[in-house]
Each structure stands twice: as C-alpha cells, then as structure tokens.
Amino acid sequence: MRAAVVTSFTEPLQLQDRPVPTPGPGQVLVRIETSGLCHTDIHAAHGDWPVKPSPPFVPGHEGVGIVEATGPGVTAHEVGDRVALPWLGHACGHCDHCVSGWETLCVRQQNTGYSIDGSFADYAVADANYAVRVPDGVDPLDAAPLTCAxxxxxxxxxxxxxxxxxxxxxxxxxxxxxxxxxxxxxxxxxxxxxxxxxxxxxxxxxxxxxxxxxxxxxxxxxxxxxxxxxxxxxxxxxxxxxxxxxxxxxxxxxxxxxxxxxxxxxxxxxxxxxxxxxxxxxxxxSIVGTRQDLAEVFDLHALGRTRVIAETRSLEDVNSAIDEVLEGRAPARLVFEM
Incomplete structure (x- = not known):
C-alpha cells in the first residue's frame, strides 16, 4: 500500500510502499477513502510541539474509509461499515476523565497520526471502539474535515x-x-x-x-x-x-x-x-471533542445544517499540499482522496 511517511522532522514526507497492516485484537482494518490535511499533521511532521512523535510514522487523523477486516473480539463494527479515524485513537476507558465524558483528557490516550500510524495511507488499523461510524448520507469528502476540524x-x-x-x-x-x-x-x-x-x-x-x-x-x-x-x-x-x-x-x-x-x-x-x-x-x-461530539457533528451535517468547503489532492502531492496550507493558499480544507 502507499503511505506518506515522516522519516525526519527536517525532511519532506516520503511516499513509501508498505505492507497492508493486519488488525489485532479489538482493531479494525480500514481502507481509507479520504483523509483531511490538518495543521496538526504539519506540526507533527515538523516536530513543532514539546511532546514529539517518533519517526518514522504516518500522519493523518481525519481518515474516513470502509472496514475491510476485523480483529478478534470486535463487536463495535462490521466489515463494510464506513468509519472515521479521529485524533483520539485510543483511551484507557477507566480513568475519571474517561468515565465522566472527558476521554480526550485521558493521560493514557493514543493519538492517530501522532503516537500511532494515521490515515495518510491506503489502509490503516484502528481501535474499533474509537473509530466513529459515519452515517449514510454524509459524503466521505465532507466527513474527513468534520472528523477533526x-x-x-x-x-x-x-x-x-x-x-x-x-x-x-x-x-x-x-x-x-x-x-x-x-x-x-x-x-x-x-x-x-x-x-x-x-x-x-x-x-x-x-x-x-x-x-x-x-x-x-x-x-x-x-x-x-x-x-x-x-x-x-x-x-x-x-x-x-x-x-x-x-x-x-x-x-x-x-x-x-x-x-x-x-x-x-x-x-x-x-x-x-x-x-x-x-x-x-x-x-x-479547548481540546478536540469526544466520540459523542463527533457523532453529533455528523448528525448535524446529515441534517444539512453545515457546509464543508474542501478541495481534493492526491497523496502523491502531500508535500505541495503542506506548502499550500503553510502559505495560506488553501481555500479551507485540503483532503487527500485515495
């Protein structure tokens, strides 16, 4: 599969051919349809923040795609479901933040495209419990920016x-x-x-x-x-x-x-x-929203209450797309269409 990989904080992303990952227990394999380019992805690629990711890694936390396979023990999704892979890729589910509706503050959280490989690829694996179902009627091109922005x-x-x-x-x-x-x-x-x-x-x-x-x-x-x-x-x-x-x-x-x-x-x-x-x-x-917040965002969009302004790009053009964002030339959101 193709994957855009951060190999160094000082070098452009590399387009590599990687094996399709296998979902483990509690995980789903998602064939990525669209993935938005967020400024956070650029910060990740450049190592801008105090807690830095560890190259090599695949950025992307606005991934939307189809579940192609499920690992042992998965009950949240089935093959064929369309899901979104947001920034919150995993949380412990047991701490006071998780049980009180503030899972985004969990100190054990893992973040898609930062501490775990993300969606700038043809396929990604994700914790099934933190992949959020995309309702029928929400286009994948719209769903990608909604997943973070x-x-x-x-x-x-x-x-x-x-x-x-x-x-x-x-x-x-x-x-x-x-x-x-x-x-x-x-x-x-x-x-x-x-x-x-x-x-x-x-x-x-x-x-x-x-x-x-x-x-x-x-x-x-x-x-x-x-x-x-x-x-x-x-x-x-x-x-x-x-x-x-x-x-x-x-x-x-x-x-x-x-x-x-x-x-x-x-x-x-x-x-x-x-x-x-x-x-x-x-x-x-204000940090990113929870799984429930994202479900509400999708529901509002399905009701026609919001409009997403986005343009598509090819994954091969990932570095020029980053330049567009940094130079302020992107109209709103850029979305990689696989």
Missing part, C-alpha cells in the same frame, strides 16, 4: 457556553474557522469573522458571518470594540499575538477559547493579569 470547533463552541445574541469573534477563517462560525451561528451567536484574507472573509460572509474584519488592513481590537466588544473569542490561528488581540477584544465577562497551538519556538501568549481579574475574563483551553 468539525469536532474541534464544535467542542470549542460547546465549552464557550454561547448564549443567543452574544457576539462571537472567530479568529482565523480556514479549515477550522469556516466550520466554527457555522456552529456559533447555529447556537444563536452574532458572528464576527477575523482573518487577513479578503477571499476567506468573503467565504465567511457566504457561510453566515454577521461581520467581517480584515486584520491586515485594520486593527481587529478596535474594529470589534466598535461593535460593542466580543462576548466570546475563539482563536484558531497559531500565532501568539493573535491570542493577545482576541483577549483584548473581549468585553467584561468575556470568554477566550484557545484552540490553535503555536509552534513551541514562537513563544508563549502574554496574559495581562489585571484586565483578566478586573474584567472577569475566562480563559478556556
């Missing part, structure tokens, strides 16, 4: 506890942001889309954004203050200064939801303590 931003909107008519600023309109603004709109938020690209801001308006701010041509803090300030700011960018702008745009009692993860070398975000305390600001870290 969708569930991550859906969870961010959930933990923000947005009330109808609150102003919600989305910083970064791309693979994640174009979905975040739709979820914020669904729960009744007045959505402010912030980006440096007129093209992406045009997309935001098409998807229902109430206001747009081009941070390349105007100060986003002043622009959002002129609208009354944001009740919630969800940051999907990976630049520390953007987090600081989002914080400054909040009105009293506002909530800053941190989603994007800048490379380690870019330094920390500066958090001013006096405004945080005196204005009653909440700073919330």
């Amino acid at each position: 969708g569930v991550t931003t859906y969870k961010a909107v959930k933990v923000a506890h947005i009330r109808p008519a609150e102003k919600v600023a989305i910083f970064g309109i791309g693979g994640l942001g174009h979905l975040a603004l739709q979820y914020a709109h669904l729960v009744g938020g007045e959505v402010i889309a912030v980006d440096v690209s007129d093209e992406k801001l045009g997309l935001a308006r098409d998807l229902g954004a109430d206001h747009t701010v081009n941070a390349a041509t105007e100060d986003p803090v002043s622009a959002i203050e002129a609208l009354g300030g944001a009740d919630v700011a969800i940051v999907l960018a990976v630049i520390p200064s953007v987090f600081e702008q989002a914080f400054a745009s909040l009105r009293r009692g506002g909530r800053l939801v941190c989603v994007g993860l800048p490379p380690e070398q870019d330094g920390p975000m500066k958090l001013p303590l006096f405004p945080t305390v005196l204005k009653g600001i909440s700073v919330i870290g």
Whole structure:
C-alpha cells in the first residue's frame, strides 16, 4: 500500500510502499477513502510541539474509509461499515476523565497520526471502539474535515457556553474557522469573522458571518470594540499575538477559547493579569471533542445544517499540499482522496 511517511522532522514526507497492516485484537482494518490535511499533521511532521512523535510514522487523523477486516473480539463494527479515524485513537476507558465524558483528557490516550500510524495511507488499523461510524448520507469528502476540524470547533463552541445574541469573534477563517462560525451561528451567536484574507472573509460572509474584519488592513481590537466588544473569542490561528488581540477584544465577562497551538519556538501568549481579574475574563483551553461530539457533528451535517468547503489532492502531492496550507493558499480544507 502507499503511505506518506515522516522519516525526519527536517525532511519532506516520503511516499513509501508498505505492507497492508493486519488488525489485532479489538482493531479494525480500514481502507481509507479520504483523509483531511490538518495543521496538526504539519506540526507533527515538523516536530513543532514539546511532546514529539517518533519517526518514522504516518500522519493523518481525519481518515474516513470502509472496514475491510476485523480483529478478534470486535463487536463495535462490521466489515463494510464506513468509519472515521479521529485524533483520539485510543483511551484507557477507566480513568475519571474517561468515565465522566472527558476521554480526550485521558493521560493514557493514543493519538492517530501522532503516537500511532494515521490515515495518510491506503489502509490503516484502528481501535474499533474509537473509530466513529459515519452515517449514510454524509459524503466521505465532507466527513474527513468534520472528523477533526468539525469536532474541534464544535467542542470549542460547546465549552464557550454561547448564549443567543452574544457576539462571537472567530479568529482565523480556514479549515477550522469556516466550520466554527457555522456552529456559533447555529447556537444563536452574532458572528464576527477575523482573518487577513479578503477571499476567506468573503467565504465567511457566504457561510453566515454577521461581520467581517480584515486584520491586515485594520486593527481587529478596535474594529470589534466598535461593535460593542466580543462576548466570546475563539482563536484558531497559531500565532501568539493573535491570542493577545482576541483577549483584548473581549468585553467584561468575556470568554477566550484557545484552540490553535503555536509552534513551541514562537513563544508563549502574554496574559495581562489585571484586565483578566478586573474584567472577569475566562480563559478556556479547548481540546478536540469526544466520540459523542463527533457523532453529533455528523448528525448535524446529515441534517444539512453545515457546509464543508474542501478541495481534493492526491497523496502523491502531500508535500505541495503542506506548502499550500503553510502559505495560506488553501481555500479551507485540503483532503487527500485515495
């Protein structure tokens, strides 16, 4: 089978011919149909974060495909099922986080395309209990971005506890942001889309954004203050200064939801303590959603409540696709179609 492999943090991915893996106990073998390219895959390939994966490995955690074989003891899926392989590839299932509905905080978790081989390949094996069924009617091309970009931003909107008519600023309109603004709109938020690209801001308006701010041509803090300030700011960018702008745009009692993860070398975000305390600001870290969150994301899409903006690429073009994302040329999500 073909697989795009990280052999070094300083070298492009290599397209290799590997044996088709065999599912072990509790695992399924999935023939990959589509796999989205997430910025996290790029961070993984470059070793950007403090806890680094170990080359060689196969990235990809937005994989969607068909179960071709099951290992011993599998009851969650059958051959022929279409499933998604999300970031949370495995958790212990027994700790207080797992049993309380916060499996994404499990300290024993394994992550698809990071600590275990992912979906930038023709086939992948996965823990059957953490492969999420894709409902009939959800196209694999749409399901791939929903598997991470969708569930991550859906969870961010959930933990923000947005009330109808609150102003919600989305910083970064791309693979994640174009979905975040739709979820914020669904729960009744007045959505402010912030980006440096007129093209992406045009997309935001098409998807229902109430206001747009081009941070390349105007100060986003002043622009959002002129609208009354944001009740919630969800940051999907990976630049520390953007987090600081989002914080400054909040009105009293506002909530800053941190989603994007800048490379380690870019330094920390500066958090001013006096405004945080005196204005009653909440700073919330939001990690990816659970299996239940992803099931809800798929159900919403099947109901026609969300649109996925994506373009397909070939796995052979994995390195040029990474360049597109890093240079901001990707319209929203890029998806490898096997």
